[in-house]
Amino acid sequence: MPKARAWKDALYHEFARVGKALASPRRLELLDLLSQGPKSVESLAHELEATVANVSQHLRILAQAQLVQSQRSGTFVIYRLAHPHIVALLHQIQAVSEGLHAEIREWRQACLSDRDALPPVTTQELQQLIASGDVYLIDVRPAAEYAAGHLPGALSVPLPEVACHFQHWDDSRPIVAYCRGRYCLYAQDAVEILRQHGVKSRRTEVGVWEWPGGAPVE
Amino acid sequence: MPKARAWKDALYHEFARVGKALASPRRLELLDLLSQGPKSVESLAHELEATVANVSQHLRILAQAQLVQSQRSGTFVIYRLAHPHIVALLHQIQAVSEGLHAEIREWRQACLSDRDALPPVTTQELQQLIASGDVYLIDVRPAAEYAAGHLPGALSVPLPEVACHFQHWDDSRPIVAYCRGRYCLYAQDAVEILRQHGVKSRRTEVGVWEWPGGAPVE
DNA sequence: CAAGTATTCTCTTGATTACTTGAATAGGGA
DNA sequence: TCCCTATTCAAGTAATCAAGAGAATACTTG
Structure with missing residues (x-):
């Protein structure tokens, strides 16, 4: 045939x-x-x-x-x-690749966890924090990317400006940073910068577009 | 950096x-x-x-x-x-490809629909038919693939044997054929063979592994 | 152990791809 | 209109890849 x-x-x-x-x-x-x-x-x-x-x-x-x-x-x-x-296709490739090639997981662990004092914020945790409103949720990506879409209630604080903004903030509210995704180091860097200024903060586990509720608000 | x-x-x-x-x-x-x-x-x-x-x-x-x-x-x-x-990755690629390249949809229409007298069975329809039990659901893939997994209640009737089996069946029960998937012609061929013997039947819209309930039973 | 067969390896050829460099194009602003 | 700049095009080279043919391997079966 x-x-x-x-x-x-x-x-x-x-x-x-x-x-x-x-x-x-x-x-x-x-x-x-x-x-x-x-x-x-x-x-x-x-x-x-x-x-x-x-x-x-x-x-x-x-x-x-x-x-x-x-x-x-x-x-x-x-x-x-x-x-x-x-x-979705991109994330699928990354998921399959990470599932098959253990070295990616190891690299990610090595790059992300050892410098990180506090464990990352899980998706459920963050949802609760957003709902309560009692959190500084900072988007450390470039401003243009924030403009193209961000999590509800997030503030745009591009990485180079992180050191300036936190000083006017209420010390008692937790600070949570997020960035492009699982393989982006920006949120990690932001947490590190804040730690060097003696401020505690945490990063999220996943990035904007892996957010379960679908596309973030404008 | x-x-x-x-x-x-x-x-x-x-x-x-x-x-x-x-x-x-x-x-x-x-x-x-x-x-x-x-x-x-x-x-x-x-x-x-x-x-x-x-x-x-x-x-x-x-x-x-x-x-x-x-x-x-x-x-x-x-x-x-x-x-x-x-x-899942494969299906994602096929979905993106079909979404972007209209010619694939056209080819599929041309190959699958014009020879087909009756419209394909939708997923919901098939679920109802399976639940009622009042259907000849035939798996026209090679026997080995049936053995590796198939829809609940399906009979293994490889394409070359389709012409032999139907004769002992109750005329009043509907016949539904399925095969490997969206781009497989086996179910289409089976329906055509049956039609040439004067028997009405239909094919499913999707294949085994696109079944929503996840992996088929053994 | 020997014979037979399914599979893999090796090597070659032709085609495709990636990257760099330098020139060309195409809009926008003065 | 003319220049300026972001982007694209074109040419050349190095590298990678696809496919086929034949030899080699590995395993089973007798």
Whole structure:
């Protein structure tokens, strides 16, 4: 039945177009950054510490696979994910990868836990804290990412400004920092900065877009 | 901060190992077949209409990414998925791909619907039918895949045997055929065979492993 | 132990991909 | 209109990957 073979070949060829787009570390990191909100080529290149030309080419490949869309805004070109499902796909890959390759778990432990005095805040805990309202919930990502979506009740305190803000705060309320996700070090760094100023704080277990209630509020 | 870059590079490199494994149509089809149950290299090569050597190499790549595991059984080597999460990852890729590339939907419509007199059975409908017990629910996949897991109450009627079995059945009970999934033509073929014998039947909308209740019973 | 077979390994060829560098394009602001 | 800047294009090189053919391996069965 050669007809059935042709149909299957075409079908899996299409699926592999998505697979090929996910086959490069650079492109996975680009998608991860774009999951935090729309960004320009230049800012993506800066975050990746890669050349603009290189990032531009990777974005072209992602656009050909229709995983991202671009849109001109002034002199910049702004890229965004083409569909919210892609965030779920990313997390699925990361989950499978972490499930299969124990070294990732170990790295994460090594990077995140040994510097961390206090254990991270679990999702349930944070939900209770938000409901009670008695918490400084700080979003330590860049302000643009906060603007693209954040947890309910969160304050935007980008990492470089953490050291300035806390001084005017009530000492008795707990401080909880969150960032891009499981593999982002920003919240970890914020907690460390605060600790060096003698202020206790904790980070969340997961990032914004892993929040169970779905998309965060604007 | 070059240390953070090194950590990120290593991390996304690991994620990309999974991505690279998913970047080939052949490997995606292999994973899809393995999601139906463990199989030998030879039977996989036969289904893919590829050489054994070629399939063996693709399996090696999948094994290096730790997506599949092998185990010797007699003179055969049996491969299986390393983790049930991988099925979810596959379906996620297919969903994103189908969401982005409209042509896949069109192909599927063209292949599946025009030959089909009766509309497919929805998941809710089938659940009601199974609960009532008043249905011939036939699993038209190869017997080995039925053995590896099937829907509750299903009969194993491999495609080549469909023409023999139906004759002893009660005409008044409805017949519903299911197969590997959304992109498998077996159930479609079974319905067509039955129609040529003057018997009405329908196929399900989804396959075994897309069943909402999770893994099927043994 | 020997024969037979399923599977894997090795090597080669051709094709695809990644990254860099330098030039070109295309808007926006003066 | 002209310049300025963000982005893209193009060319070249190094590296990686896909697929096939044939040899080698590993295991079972007699």
